[in-house]
Amino acid sequence: MGRALSARKVATLVGDFPRSPAYLGLADGLRVLIGDGRIGLGVRLPSERELTQALDVSRTTVTRAYETLRDQGYAESRRGAGTFTRVPGGLSRAxxxxxxxxxxxxxxxxxxxxxxxxxPGVSEAFQRAAEHLPAYLSGPAYFPMGEPGLQTRIAASYEARGLPTTPDQIMVTSGALSGAAIVAQAFAGAGLRALVESPTYPNATQAMTHAGARLVPFALDPHGWDLDAFEATVRQTAPRLAYLVPDFHNPTGHLMPDAQRERLAAILAAGRVVPVVDEAHQALALEPGLAEAMPAPFALFSKSAITLGSASKAYWGGLRLGWIRASSEMMPRLMRARISLDLGSPVMEQLALSELFDRAAxxxxxxxxxxxxxxxxxxxxxxxxxxxxxxxxxxxxxxxxxxxxxxxxxxxxxxxxxxxxxxxxxxxxxxxxxxxxxxxxxxxxxxxxxxxxxxxxxxxxxxxxxxxxxxxxxxxxxxxxx
Ligand SMILES: Cc1ncc(COP(=O)(O)O)c(C=O)c1O
Missing domain, CATH: 3.90.1150.10 (Aspartate Aminotransferase, domain 1)
Incomplete structure (x- = not known):
């Protein structure tokens, strides 16, 4: 356990913290940093004297902040060695x-x-969300379509990507996987055929088979989608749905270029196949500049496309939130399917996700x-x-x-x-x-x-x-x- 954190680094990480009282502000700041991993576990914190100097606070502030962290289980003293970070319950809690x-x-x-x-930012988003919660307590707060503020923000995120979208085209779900299960349920029936990429994200295809779908695999080649082969598969098998992951495909990582999206959408339209487009990884463009230059949303090329979104990878899986974007005409059918599975997603998490959308950049x-x-x-x-x-x-x-x-x-x-x-x-x-x-x-x-x-x-x-x-x-x- 040789890792130690300098007082200067801690001061930079905690930044400006609330000072009423200062020891609590400092303890809260450190607890969030330790919790989300910006300060690792088993790391030695600076001595009280060093941190007092670096933060320009009183020695009592640092002493009491460390005491608070120890009481809350986020730090421990080792005799003669110093104060070390930990989380209550250990890493396995998560x-x-x-x-x-x-x-x-x-x-x-x-x-x-x-x-x-x-x-960084998830814990703070929940704190701000809690401030908005009282406004919801006077009603049942079941939102099978989604908390309206969050629907609005999600719709705006499509507008920002060049895809006109109104809030009533958004249904907030308990994750993209839940979205896939709702879509599969909406189309469930004997003889439902669903074209799926192979390899693919297996839980979504399981959701399709549970709804009675017969899967028609379409093999991805080492560089992505071979659209001539795709067209032939659609012609030969006449599927009703096509489940696609064009944005950093799981597991291959492929990204479908615009021209392929356009042609693929046309192939599906000609075959009257409804595209179910899973954008779970869409926000994770890692090449510098790519986030601003991503291919257009598939739904821009296909009016009938049903798009699945997820908060899990862009923000945090523990939110258990995602969404479906579909045409207003399709929504009643999806809504009927949804309420046969669950009645809405938790309000607190939706409020926290709205806070994260407000600080998305x-x-x-x-x-x-x-x-x-x-x-x-x-x-x-x-x-x-x-x-x-x-x-x-x-x-x-x-x-x-x-x-x-x-x-x-x-x-x-x-x-x-x-x-x-x-x-x-x-x-x-x-x-x-x-x-x-x-x-x-x-x-x-x-x-x-x-x-x-x-x-x-x-x-x-x-x-x-x-x-x-x-x-x-x-x-x-x-x-x-x-
Ligand atoms: C393609 C794809 N869709 C959906 C999911 C699940 O998303 P969520 O956590 O929003 O249910 C994953 C998770 O890895 C995924 O890779």
């Missing part, structure tokens, strides 16, 4: 153990789930910066530790889709699990099996953890190569949520 395979140890690096921690910039740092660290670490693995560097999103020299991803991930890193092999994302040559590594951990993860993967890879029969490991069931 994880659901059921998402990790039973064989993974407690300190396994979890890269199964491609979802990052909260960016600042929050998203900070979020993209840290994700870019993580991505670049992962790319360098895979190149160094797994030089025979091949990948394209996605311009955004959350994961590297690695191609192994042999189809042994399942065996590699099974061994990696025993060595303390959990990753999802290609078959998890395949619609009809296969893709065992691929493995997804998300850059959702800090660089240090990503580097260690690739070392463990390299050890697993070496063992798989040394084994006489590494194809025998069967695909095992796994819970994947992102």
């Amino acid at each position: 994880h659901d153990r059921s998402l990790l395979p039973a064989s993974a140890g407690r300190d396994a690096i979890d890269l199964n789930c491609a979802a990052p921690s909260a960016p 600042e929050v998203l910039t900070a979020n993209r910066e840290r994700l870019r740092t993580n991505r670049d660290a992962l790319v360098a670490a895979v190149r160094e530790n797994l030089p025979s693995w091949d990948f394209l560097i996605p311009k955004g999103g959350l994961a590297l889709w690695c191609e192994l020299p042999q189809p042994v991803a399942t065996a590699t991930s099974a061994l990696a699990e025993q060595l303390g890193v959990v990753v999802a092999p290609g078959p998890v994302f395949a619609v009809e099996g296969g893709l065992n040559r691929f493995l997804r590594i998300p850059w959702t951990a800090e660089p240090e953890a990503l580097i260690e993860a690739t070392r463990r993967l390299a050890a697993a890879w070496e063992q798989v190569n040394a084994a006489p029969d590494h194809t025998s490991t069967a695909k095992r069931s796994r819970v994947l949520i992102a």
